[in-house]
Amino acid sequence: MISARSDRSVAVLVPDGVGVRNFVLGRFLNELAASFRPHVFHYIPDHLLPHYADRTDDSVEWYPMAPYLQHPAALVLQYTLGYGHMYWANTNAMQRALGRRVKGGLKSKLFVHSTRLAGRVGAALNCMNAIENMHCRVVEPRPEVGHYRDLFRRIQPEVLFCSHQRPTTVLPAVLAARSLGIPTATFIFSWDNLSSKGRIAAPFDHYLVWSDHMRQELLQFYPHVPHENVHIVGTPQFDPYVDRSLLWSREEFCRRVGADPSRKLICYSGGDSGTCPEDPKHVELLMSQVRSGLIRGNPEVLLRPVPVDDGRRYDGVCSRYPELKRLQPQWVHAEPGNWAKVVPLADDVQFLANLTHHSDMNINLGSTMSLDFGMHDKPVVNVAFDMSDPPLFGMPVYDYYYCYEHFQPVLAFGATRIARSPEQLAEHVNAYLENPALDREGRRRLVELQIDVPLGESGRRIVSVLESLVASRKGAPVHVGC
Numbered sequence: 001m002i003s004a005r006s007d008r009s010v011a012v013l014v015p016d017g018v019g020v021r022n023f024v025l026g027r028f029l030n031e032l033a034a035s036f037r038p039h040v041f042h043y044i045p046d047h048l049l050p051h052y053a054d055r056t057d058d059s060v061e062w063y064p065m066a067p068y069l070q071h072p073a074a075l076v077l078q079y080t081l082g083y084g085h086m087y088w089a090n091t092n093a094m095q096r097a098l099g100r101r102v103k104g105g106l107k108s109k110l111f112v113h114s115t116r117l118a119g120r121v122g123a124a125l126n127c128m129n130a131i132e133n134m135h136c137r138v139v140e141p142r143p144e145v146g147h148y149r150d151l152f153r154r155i156q157p158e159v160l161f162c163s164h165q166r167p168t169t170v171l172p173a174v175l176a177a178r179s180l181g182i183p184t185a186t187f188i189f190s191w192d193n194l195s196s197k198g199r200i201a202a203p204f205d206h207y208l209v210w211s212d213h214m215r216q217e218l219l220q221f222y223p224h225v226p227h228e229n230v231h232i233v234g235t236p237q238f239d240p241y242v243d244r245s246l247l248w249s250r251e252e253f254c255r256r257v258g259a260d261p262s263r264k265l266i267c268y269s270g271g272d273s274g275t276c277p278e279d280p281k282h283v284e285l286l287m288s289q290v291r292s293g294l295i296r297g298n299p300e301v302l303l304r305p306v307p308v309d310d311g312r313r314y315d316g317v318c319s320r321y322p323e324l325k326r327l328q329p330q331w332v333h334a335e336p337g338n339w340a341k342v343v344p345l346a347d348d349v350q351f352l353a354n355l356t357h358h359s360d361m362n363i364n365l366g367s368t369m370s371l372d373f374g375m376h377d378k379p380v381v382n383v384a385f386d387m388s389d390p391p392l393f394g395m396p397v398y399d400y401y402y403c404y405e406h407f408q409p410v411l412a413f414g415a416t417r418i419a420r421s422p423e424q425l426a427e428h429v430n431a432y433l434e435n436p437a438l439d440r441e442g443r444r445r446l447v448e449l450q451i452d453v454p455l456g457e458s459g460r461r462i463v464s465v466l467e468s469l470v471a472s473r474k475g476a477p478v479h480v481g482c
């Protein structure tokens with residue numbers, strides 16, 4: 001590997017598997033190493049680290065992230081802040097989250113109800129920043145912050161970059177950096193995070209977003225952030241899709257998955273069991289429609305569970321329909337049940353690039369995969385009907401999920417077709433298999449709205465932003481928030 005061309009250091013926080021996929025397995029670290037000496041803080045298991053280190057510039061240094069053992073007071077403030085932000089922002093998605101039944105024992109229910117009440121009061125008084133300041137003050141004396149402060153004094157990073165804005169484990173490192181006058185920046189991970197999730201985990205100085213659409217969302221939900229501190233960089237998540245060296249021929253792809261290259265390929269993208277509990281039933285319905293001829297042309301069906309799902313909940317439908325091709329993502333569940341410890345292997349990045357390229361269409365329940373396939377100009381059907389009566393969420397799944405703010409452009413542009421019944425599922429699938437050009441303009445408009453930067457350029461844009469933060473740094477930065 002090449003050597004870094006600069007002695008300037010940068011601290012990079014990669015607190016979960018999606019950060020590994022987006023920022024470690026792609027070109028980003030090597031592009032960063034051309035301008036900085038990267039120091040990467042991660043949760044990658046020791047036995048897997050060579051799999052990633054061998055693919056990156058030899059100047060990259062690797063450190064395990066410190067376990068963050070939250071003090072009870074910090075935990076109360078964290079949840080109060082998260083719930084308060086959702087009450088204040090009051091999006092449809094956040095209302096759904098706040099309305100979910102609280103599970104667990106009496107102690108857990110008491111904790112959730114009390115922090116929700118405190119958050120509601122905080123939102124009503126519009127004192128989110130005050131709660132955040134209090135949270136930071138409680139966490140700052142913790143040994144985890146001291147650990148990072150000592151490390152940063154030694155490696156002297158000129159900027160800290162975080163690959164994902166949500167994991168609370170990044171807070172000690174961010175507070176340590178701020179105490180040393182090191183500017184901090186985070187990347188907004190997904191198209192739905194700002195409008196459907198709780199508060200960003202730490203008070204960063206700068207925010208890197210996919211598009212102007214996402215920048216406007218961030219400024220709407222975080223009005224204290226200066227406009228100039230939000231930078232449009234695209235996302236490296238989709239960069240493999242323009243790397244032609246990753247692609248196999250259709251024949252080779254079908255050989256690997258056991259499919260017939262002469263038949264149409266339908267990819268069903270599953271969600272997690274909490275968000276999409278009826279995925280196995282929807283897949284079984286799809287398979288019955290294919291087998292009975294209701295879906296015409298005898299297409300092959302490829303099932304890809306979401307990476308955090310071990311796929312076992314599909315065992316029944318796979319047994320009853322052996323022609324179904326289950327393609328389990330090549331992610332390692334290093335600590336079952338802990339999503340942060342589910343990490344991808346490099347082969348999965350290439351496989352997903354080929355799956356989205358060679359599949360003729362996609363089916364999912366409101367997933368980001370609508371974007372992945374839209375970028376390939378592949379039609380998408382979104383499942384929006386319940387298999388259980390009464391509905392599992394207490395209302396029709398269409399009313400529950402498809403009112404979410406991030407999904408409104410999909411509906412407005414007609415970028416996908418929404419199946420609100422089993423009959424519509426077959427109807428839409430048949431229409432798309434017969435004419436894949438249907439709704440092409442809607443797909444194009446959706447991709448242009450969500451991604452402002454040409455695919456393949458995101459890594460360089462992010463490095464450029466980090467360079468500009470270092471260049472403009474004069475003494476301690478002016479911090480936003482606490």
